[in-house]
Amino acid sequence: MQYKQGALSNITILDLTRVLAGPYCTMILADMGANVIKIEIPKKGDDTRQYGPFKNGESMYYANVNRSKKSITLNLKSEEGRKIFLEMVKKADVVVENYRPGVMDKLGVGYDVINKVNDRIVYVAISGFGSYGPYSDRPGYDIIAQAMGGLMAYTGWPETGPTRSGNAMGDVLGGMNGAIGILAALNGRNVTGKGQRVDISLVDGIAAALENGIVRYEATGKVPERTGNRYSTLYPYDSFEAKDGQYVLGCGNQKLWEIFAKLAGMEELITDERYIDGPKRLEHFEELREKINDWSKNYLVEDVVKLILDAGVPAAPIYDMEKLVKDEHIAKAREMFVPLKHPVIGDMHVIGDAVKLMGTKNGVRWPAPSLGEHNSEVYRELLGFDGDKLKELEDNGVI
Amino acid sequence: MQYKQGALSNITILDLTRVLAGPYCTMILADMGANVIKIEIPKKGDDTRQYGPFKNGESMYYANVNRSKKSITLNLKSEEGRKIFLEMVKKADVVVENYRPGVMDKLGVGYDVINKVNDRIVYVAISGFGSYGPYSDRPGYDIIAQAMGGLMAYTGWPETGPTRSGNAMGDVLGGMNGAIGILAALNGRNVTGKGQRVDISLVDGIAAALENGIVRYEATGKVPERTGNRYSTLYPYDSFEAKDGQYVLGCGNQKLWEIFAKLAGMEELITDERYIDGPKRLEHFEELREKINDWSKNYLVEDVVKLILDAGVPAAPIYDMEKLVKDEHIAKAREMFVPLKHPVIGDMHVIGDAVKLMGTKNGVRWPAPSLGEHNSEVYRELLGFDGDKLKELEDNGVI
Numbered sequence: 045m046q047y048k049q050g051a052l053s054n055i056t057i058l059d060l061t062r063v064l065a066g067p068y069c070t071m072i073l074a075d076m077g078a079n080v081i082k083i084e085i086p087k088k089g090d091d092t093r094q095y096g097p098f099k100n101g102e103s104m105y106y107a108n109v110n111r112s113k114k115s116i117t118l119n120l121k122s123e124e125g126r127k128i129f130l131e132m133v134k135k136a137d138v139v140v141e142n143y144r145p146g147v148m149d150k151l152g153v154g155y156d157v158i159n160k161v162n163d164r165i166v167y168v169a170i171s172g173f174g175s176y177g178p179y180s181d182r183p184g185y186d187i188i189a190q191a192m193g194g195l196m197a198y199t200g201w202p203e204t205g206p207t208r209s210g211n212a213m214g215d216v217l218g219g220m221n222g223a224i225g226i227l228a229a230l231n232g233r234n235v236t237g238k239g240q241r242v243d244i245s246l247v248d249g250i251a252a253a254l255e256n257g258i259v260r261y262e263a264t265g266k267v268p269e270r271t272g273n274r275y276s277t278l279y280p281y282d283s284f285e286a287k288d289g290q291y292v293l294g295c296g297n298q299k300l301w302e303i304f305a306k307l308a309g310m311e312e313l314i315t316d317e318r319y320i321d322g323p324k325r326l327e328h329f330e331e332l333r334e335k336i337n338d339w340s341k342n343y344l345v346e347d348v349v350k351l352i353l354d355a356g357v358p359a360a361p362i363y364d365m366e367k368l369v370k371d372e373h374i375a376k377a378r379e380m381f382v383p384l385k386h387p388v389i390g391d392m393h394v395i396g397d398a399v400k401l402m403g404t405k406n407g408v409r410w411p412a413p414s415l416g417e418h419n420s421e422v423y424r425e426l427l428g429f430d431g432d433k434l435k436e437l438e439d440n441g442v443i
Numbered sequence: 444m445q446y447k448q449g450a451l452s453n454i455t456i457l458d459l460t461r462v463l464a465g466p467y468c469t470m471i472l473a474d475m476g477a478n479v480i481k482i483e484i485p486k487k488g489d490d491t492r493q494y495g496p497f498k499n500g501e502s503m504y505y506a507n508v509n510r511s512k513k514s515i516t517l518n519l520k521s522e523e524g525r526k527i528f529l530e531m532v533k534k535a536d537v538v539v540e541n542y543r544p545g546v547m548d549k550l551g552v553g554y555d556v557i558n559k560v561n562d563r564i565v566y567v568a569i570s571g572f573g574s575y576g577p578y579s580d581r582p583g584y585d586i587i588a589q590a591m592g593g594l595m596a597y598t599g600w601p602e603t604g605p606t607r608s609g610n611a612m613g614d615v616l617g618g619m620n621g622a623i624g625i626l627a628a629l630n631g632r633n634v635t636g637k638g639q640r641v642d643i644s645l646v647d648g649i650a651a652a653l654e655n656g657i658v659r660y661e662a663t664g665k666v667p668e669r670t671g672n673r674y675s676t677l678y679p680y681d682s683f684e685a686k687d688g689q690y691v692l693g694c695g696n697q698k699l700w701e702i703f704a705k706l707a708g709m710e711e712l713i714t715d716e717r718y719i720d721g722p723k724r725l726e727h728f729e730e731l732r733e734k735i736n737d738w739s740k741n742y743l744v745e746d747v748v749k750l751i752l753d754a755g756v757p758a759a760p761i762y763d764m765e766k767l768v769k770d771e772h773i774a775k776a777r778e779m780f781v782p783l784k785h786p787v788i789g790d791m792h793v794i795g796d797a798v799k800l801m802g803t804k805n806g807v808r809w810p811a812p813s814l815g816e817h818n819s820e821v822y823r824e825l826l827g828f829d830g831d832k833l834k835e836l837e838d839n840g841v842i
Contacts, residue, residue: 356582403631
């Protein structure tokens with residue numbers, strides 16, 4: 045059964061977020077049908093409207109993560125703007141913001157005020173260090189979260205030192221945690237009858253992503269070494285060399301290793317004391333890596349990966365952006381790069397959705413809005429404002 | 444208001460997942476109060492019960508990501524096991540599994556069968572490449588997803604080549620996407636009255652995490668270069684050297700750069716043509732990096748970070764696991780490493796929750812279960828089985 049509605053089509057979100065972590069959160073929810081009303085500063089808007097890359101003078105950065113949302117303008121620093129915002133809070137389910145802790149209170153629209161106006165509101169704040177704890181006042185960019193959350197120290201090579209994830213992983217995890225928080229609290233409203241506050245920190249998100257790192261550290265008392273692409277518990281599970289580039293190979297257990305060794309003409313290694321089991325292969329991983337490279341350097345990446353996969357052993361090419369956007373599985377079948385016609389930019393692609401809801405409508409709904417594009421629609425629908433009222437608010441710099 | 448209930452305390456999840464991505468997903472939901480019933484193979488259980496590190500013979504790996512869940516045993520390959528599972532499906536809200544696509548169908552408990560038994564079920568499948576598309580049959584370990592999803596090519600240094608994230612980021616993102624999918628589909632049930640299937644792929648999760656990578660590639664036609672710790676659009680936003688290690692500094696705009704330059708005794712650089720604006724500083728980043736290193740090498744990491752932060756410029760130490768677990772903000776105030784007494788392991792820590800629900804009860808509820816620990820409780824509650832029935836099922840190898 046395929047429904048016309050989105051899974052979140054009964055949810056209205058007032059979205060005060062800017063830049064990346066917050067907009068990434070509401071992007072996920074907007075594509076699932078939530079009515080995401082992005083509230084931007086009059087005349088200026090989200091900072092990322094000024095971020096490159098640009099096409100026809102329009103930011104592709106903004107266009108990517110703000111599709112499927114509505115844009116209205118509102119000056120929260122004006123008393124009338126504040127009142128209008130609180131009127132909208134009465135009609136909404138969720139408020140989400142990623143200001144530094146304290147800014148919403150200073151604007152007179154902190155959680156206590158919002159909760160008094162509508163106690164069913166789910167209020168989500170996303171910040172670098174969260175709204176409580178000794179560092180909560182510190183500025184928290186992505187690189188700060190990756191550094192203090194422990195991911196950088198864990199990533200990279202023995203000779204390079206700590207290495208950050210090439211994407212803004214702190215922002216991405218923060219945005220995803222925001223989405224989880226909003227959805228969990230919406231369900232919680234069915235349990236308690238009330239909304240609640242949800243506090244998201246980019247640093248928490250990075251730390252939580254370390255998964256079993258903490259138990260390995262606790263068991264050994266040793267800080268994990270940086271091992272490049274190999275895993276520290278078994279081998280061969282690493283990147284290797286082919287004629288035209290690198291590929292990865294994952295012999296996750298003894299059986300897979302034995303299949304691979306036969307395939308690669310290394311059958312004699314299976315009974316060789318130096319490679320007899322996982323720990324032994326790990327001990328001699330440098331020699332083994334060289335042997336595997338010597339074998340696979342005779343093949344193109346495409347061919348060696350096919351050969352290994354056909355034998356039933358996990359392997360993959362290492363895709364760069366170019367290969368990724370052309371791939372028949374990732375780009376085409378899984379729709380991870382969605383073609384979109386933006387009214388100013390023209391034809392472009394935006395990042396696709398990783399959560400595939402197979403029953404309700406899900407996916408990019410419309411291009412990112414121009415600044416205040418939905419003022420008339422949203423203010424009329426939610427608050428009944430007519431054209432004269434909107435003109436007056438505009439003249440007074442409120443919207 | 445602090446409620447005694449968890450936000451998901453009205454939700455029962457039948458959890459067939461093993462290893463990391465699936466269990467990470469249900470860990471998040473169990474800590475929020477969901478009734479997560481982990482269904483394990485009799486006598487054997489989740490593979491990770493055999494994964495190190497061990498303490499007192501018990502897996503700390505399993506103990507970390509399976510706290511707050513119940514464990515029951517059930518042999519889905521037996522006809523009676525299959526029937527019992529489908530009886531439980533009638534009483535549940537969610538089924539989640541991370542087998543290879545097709546396995547559930549082969550077991551006779553695929554989505555079509557489950558949906559016929561209970562059309563309100565949310566069914567989430569997590570796999571390497573997803574359940575459709577040309578590569579859906581391929582095995583999908585974490586390293587495969589990091590390689591093909593584009594993250595490795597994007598991470599690392601000009602001289603190292605593609606670099607994987609030190610944690611199992613493919614599994615973590617897959618698990619988080621699973622949680623988002625479950626929660627969104629539960630809300631969708633309020634919209635449509637029916638459950639639905641949700642399809643999660645580790646590769647999709649990695650690709651979606653590349654955020655604006657695709658628009659940068661589309662705008663320039665250039666595959667992004669690996670830039671180590673610096674960002675490719677502004678400078679100084681990178682890691683630097685102190686007397687006893689590295690730290691990160693993020694001058695996100697011109698104002699922050701000017702404050703920093705004055706602080707570091709480089710005031711003359713502010714008007715120097717070579718460093719006059721973002722693009723110029725980026726062009727000369729190597730010289731600027733050296734100047735900044737020369738300055739900060741006179742200080743300890745702790746002192747230079749404090750100095751920079753006090754001036755209002757974003758900076759942070761690069762934490763390894765040891766510093767992380769001792770930190771007063773991350774470990775203590777934000778509770779990212781939770782002390783837990785496990786009946787066999789004894790005192791240990793588990794990873795904390797990144798989503799802080801401030802109203803409903805949230806957090807680690809109890810230690811990971813022993814195999815089948817909750818057989819009696821769960822089978823009695825859900826299906827009314829008595830002791831004799833359980834004994835019979837056990838004797839027949841069904842549980």
